[in-house]
Amino acid sequence: MTDKDRIDEGELDRLLAGAADNAPAPSQDLMARIMADADAVADGFAPAVPEVSSPARPGFFATLMKSVGGWPAMAGLATATVAGIWIGYGTPEALNDLSAGYLGASYDLGDFMPSINLILEEG
Amino acid sequence: MDKSVDDLRDISDEALLVAFGNGERAGARVLTQRLTPVVLGFATRMLGDRAEAEDVAQEAMLRLWRVAPDWRQGEAKVTTWLYRVVSNLCIDRLRAKRGVALDAIEEPADQTPGVLDKLVESERHQALQAALDTLPDRQRQAVVMRHIDGVSNPDIADVMDISVEAVESLTARGKRNLAQALAAKREELGYEK
Structure with missing residues (x-):
């Protein structure tokens, strides 16, 4: 190979540097297409701050249930309520017998608790 | 609120991309202006075809937009x-x-005769591109990045997933092969014989 058939390194470097200075400029059309792509992609992004829905406030009965201990406690309360009503309406025969034994037949329960007769009459 | 393009001129590519991923569209505008010439130039040197290089540039930028949120x-x-x-x-x-x-x-x-300087320069670039086209893909990739785009050897190593020494070897062999391919076109290049 003769000298005239060779490209020395300096020549090659100058040629490559010249290529760098003459890089192809993008057309306005290409820039517009790339920006349109960016806008289309951005349209699909999730909102930066997602909406946070506030939790529903518990209702009055839910608060009451929670305060007394839930359904098991409510069952106990219901039983006590029914028992109380039954006791309240039941005729206190045993109490009459007891007072007759101690005080004699001349006294009635109404003598000691006048209001009991009123309650029993209405009942 | 979208910032103006001028507000973002001094911000790094990485920060602009993150901003775009968070909905700041002006970030994409600045990145498009800044990076499209780089991407298009590299693709043109790799492919030797302007139309195909434009397709590649658009596709690469589209992938960049898509990766922005992550x-x-x-x-x-x-x-x-x-x-x-x-x-x-x-x-x-x-x-x-x-x-x-x-x-x-x-x-x-x-070429239209009469603008000799421009004609010679244009022929030089065409000859260089023709010579680049004869290189194996990896050599061309390394030579274009290193000697035309001015990318550092460590960054090329990162792009090509090879060692810096392998990059040096690739670019050295690439330049040798390029010089041989160009020798035959010496006359076209306008250098003295």
Whole structure:
């Protein structure tokens, strides 16, 4: 190979540097297409701050249930309520017998608790 | 609220990409202006075809937009990431075109006589591109990045997933082969014999 058939390194470097200075400029059309792509992609992004829905406030009965201990406690309360009503309406025969034994037949329960007769009459 | 493009001129590529991922569209405008010439220039040198290079540039930038929401600053440079994407897209296209004879490459278009300096310069660039086209893909990739785009050897190593020593070896062999391919076109280049 003769000298005239060779490209020395300096020549090659100058040629490559010249290529760098003459890089192809993008057309306005290409820039517009790339920006349109960016806008289309951005349209699909999730909102930066997602909406946070506030939790529903518990209702009055839910608060009451929670305060007394839930359904098991409510069952106990219901039983006590029914028992109380039954006791309240039941005729206190045993109490009459007891007072007759101690005080004699001349006294009635109404003598000691006048209001009991009123309650029993209405009942 | 969208910031103006001027407000973002001094911000790094990585920060702009993260901003775009968070809905700041002006970030994409600045990145488009800043990076499209780099991407297009590299793709053009790799493919030797302007129209195909534009397709690759658009595709690479589209992939960049899509990755924006997941981009984490400090993990990679945007330019390194783009060079890798463009390299892969170009090499895929070159492989798909394999089998096309080298002599099927278009002859340089006729130039209007009268602007001799411009004509010689244009012929030089066409000869350089023709010589680049004869290099193996990886050599061309390394030579274009190092000697035309001025990318550092460590960054090229990162893009090509090889050692810095391998990059030096590739660029050295690439330049030797380029010089041989150009020697035959010496007259076209306008150098003294």
